Amino acid sequence: MSSRPVPPGPAYRRLSVEERRGQLIATAQALFARSVPEEVSLDDVAREAGVSRPLVYRYFPGGKQQLYEAALISSADELELCFAVTESGALSLRLAAGLDHYLAFVDQHGEGFTALLKGGSVVETNRTTAIVDRVRRAAATQVLRHMRVPEPSAPLRLVVRTWITTVEAASLIWLDEEKELPLDELRDWLVDQFVAQLVVTAGRDKTTARFLRAAAEFEEPGGRIDRLFERTIAMMTPAGM
Amino acid sequence: MSSRPVPPGPAYRRLSVEERRGQLIATAQALFARSVPEEVSLDDVAREAGVSRPLVYRYFPGGKQQLYEAALISSADELELCFAVTESGALSLRLAAGLDHYLAFVDQHGEGFTALLKGGSVVETNRTTAIVDRVRRAAATQVLRHMRVPEPSAPLRLVVRTWITTVEAASLIWLDEEKELPLDELRDWLVDQFVAQLVVTAGRDKTTARFLRAAAEFEEPGGRIDRLFERTIAMMTPAGM
Numbered sequence: 001m002s003s004r005p006v007p008p009g010p011a012y013r014r015l016s017v018e019e020r021r022g023q024l025i026a027t028a029q030a031l032f033a034r035s036v037p038e039e040v041s042l043d044d045v046a047r048e049a050g051v052s053r054p055l056v057y058r059y060f061p062g063g064k065q066q067l068y069e070a071a072l073i074s075s076a077d078e079l080e081l082c083f084a085v086t087e088s089g090a091l092s093l094r095l096a097a098g099l100d101h102y103l104a105f106v107d108q109h110g111e112g113f114t115a116l117l118k119g120g121s122v123v124e125t126n127r128t129t130a131i132v133d134r135v136r137r138a139a140a141t142q143v144l145r146h147m148r149v150p151e152p153s154a155p156l157r158l159v160v161r162t163w164i165t166t167v168e169a170a171s172l173i174w175l176d177e178e179k180e181l182p183l184d185e186l187r188d189w190l191v192d193q194f195v196a197q198l199v200v201t202a203g204r205d206k207t208t209a210r211f212l213r214a215a216a217e218f219e220e221p222g223g224r225i226d227r228l229f230e231r232t233i234a235m236m237t238p239a240g241m
Numbered sequence: 242m243s244s245r246p247v248p249p250g251p252a253y254r255r256l257s258v259e260e261r262r263g264q265l266i267a268t269a270q271a272l273f274a275r276s277v278p279e280e281v282s283l284d285d286v287a288r289e290a291g292v293s294r295p296l297v298y299r300y301f302p303g304g305k306q307q308l309y310e311a312a313l314i315s316s317a318d319e320l321e322l323c324f325a326v327t328e329s330g331a332l333s334l335r336l337a338a339g340l341d342h343y344l345a346f347v348d349q350h351g352e353g354f355t356a357l358l359k360g361g362s363v364v365e366t367n368r369t370t371a372i373v374d375r376v377r378r379a380a381a382t383q384v385l386r387h388m389r390v391p392e393p394s395a396p397l398r399l400v401v402r403t404w405i406t407t408v409e410a411a412s413l414i415w416l417d418e419e420k421e422l423p424l425d426e427l428r429d430w431l432v433d434q435f436v437a438q439l440v441v442t443a444g445r446d447k448t449t450a451r452f453l454r455a456a457a458e459f460e461e462p463g464g465r466i467d468r469l470f471e472r473t474i475a476m477m478t479p480a481g482m
Binding site: 020098116154155157158161165166168169170173177181189192194195196197199200201202203204209212228230231233234235236237 | 262395396406407409410411412418421422430433434436437444453470471472473475477
């Protein structure tokens with residue numbers, strides 16, 4: 001999975017094994033992005049890639065299931081890179097940058113992404129579920145690394161993991177509601193939700209409170225977090241209520 | 242699905258068709274609660290229910306798949322009743338009461354619940370996924386009915402739906418971490434999370450803000466919500482940070 005998919009070259013150039021494999025996976029990814037797995041056939045993949053069906057089988061003897069898993073692993077690798085953003089500066093900005101990558105992926109892989117996360121398709125198995133779980137876990141690990149909490153408490157881990165689920169659920173709802181909300185509003189809402197979940201948890205958990213104090217020092221004064229806090233406090237004081 | 246499962250009666254009493262069906266479903270539910278679907282056989286169900294294998298097949302000619310779906314529908318019916326709590330009084334108390342029902346169910350159906358929500362098991366299909374989705378949608382509808390917002394805005398709907406996902410994810414994590422956190426702490430954390438998500442959203446959405454103002458009037462002065470707001474404001478003011 002290490003080589004990046006390449007666009008099909010002119011017919012006279014012979015693709016290397018890795019290039020051909022990458023091309024077939026990229027073609028499959030594009031098809032799975034537009035249709036649910038049930039509606040994608042190996043013939044479609046062969047036609048779209050401009051190769052013969054036997055050639056697809058030579059690379060993927062396990063047929064559609066194997067090709068689907070390969071496409072999924074490739075997507076998972078891409079998703080895991082979402083939060084590989086710069087590790088310095090305000091956390092809220094890093095979070096927003098990671099979400100921008102993630103949401104662009106969701107935007108691009110709509111149908112396939114929905115089918116996969118909703119499960120129940122003919123090609124879902126324990127293995128595909130495990131791949132999706134790997135992405136979730138990797139996302140949680142990356143977020144925690146950005147937070148630089150050496151020993152996250154149980155409540156802090158719970159916040160991070162449930163926030164990942166919130167991101168996933170919000171993406172599915174966004175696709176389901178035909179991408180009505182502008183992506184940057186969805187991103188800001190997700191950042192706000194994470195901060196809110198942390199703040200509420202900090203009220204009962206010392207590790208989370210310590211993390212928030214440390215993180216606040218890197219936020220821009222009067223910036224996104226300060227404005228969020230202002231709005232939120234206004235909502236919670238009797239005059240605002 | 243209308244009759245409740247009954248415990249197996251003494252051998253000399255003939256169960257009615259509905260009673261027998263209910264007994265087999267209850268037996269299957271109990272087995273699926275202790276083991277992943279792959280590890281439950283029709284023989285296990287027959288043995289546990291004290292009946293013959295052919296008798297199980299007479300009621301469920303589709304075999305394990307059909308029995309699994311029946312058990313699932315029965316669980317779904319039960320889950321949908323969770324938020325059928327009194328429709329008066331403070332919302333935070335009603336939410337807590339609904340969560341108590343839900344978490345008791347999770348506690349009781351541990352393994353089966355995990356297998357189902359994680360998907361990828363041999364018995365998951367589009368149909369079982371649809372049943373789980375039905376429960377999610379029903380939960381969102383019930384929560385919105387309690388909130389008495391005639392026309393919920395898109396952000397308010399998003400909060401309710403993603404909170405349902407948070408509840409689900411937190412339950413899975415709770416099971417995964419071997420029920421370490423006391424259930425009432427998990428419940429309180431989930432109530433707090435919902436309020437926090439609403440407050441943050443209210444800062445950008447008028448419908449949510451109006452709802453919060455209306456709901457605040459039914460909360461006990463100095464009660465759970467006031468205390469949550471106090472703690473939260475303290476976390477967000479420079480002195481608290």
